[in-house]
Structures are given as C-alpha cells and as structure tokens.
Amino acid sequence: MQTEDHLLKPEQVAERLNVSVDWVRDHSSRKMPRLPVIRLGGGPGRAGLLRYRASEIEKFIEAMERLSANKRVQ
16 A cells, blocks of 8 residues: 655745745755755746655655765764
8 A cells, every 4th residue: 555645835845944935946956955856737938836745855854964964974
C-alpha cells in the first residue's frame, strides 16, 4: 500500500523552511541548493504552477543538515 505524499505550494514550503516565497521560487530553478520541484502546466513563455512533494522537502532539509554538519567538522 502506497502512503499519500502531499504536494505543497511554494507558500507552504517557504513556511516549512522559514524563508521567503521568493527564495523558494529562486531555488526551484536557478540557484543552489536546488529544491526538488514539480512543474504543472505552463509551456513556452508560461510559468505554470510549482508544487513540491512533502517527503522531498524533508529529504532536502536532512541533506542541508548533513552538509552543515560536514562543514563544521572541516
């Protein structure tokens, strides 16, 4: 049985990460670290909707935590 993995809006991701919605949008396409994003709709010249799997955002947080810990050790 597959568990439900909610899709989050940019505003919800921003709240979870305690950052601005602009930060979320920037790190969904052009800045590092890159957020794992799902693009819905859109097309040539159209932005479409951005959605994020809740589980992938949690993995992102864990990866950033490991990276931060490694930098402290060095």
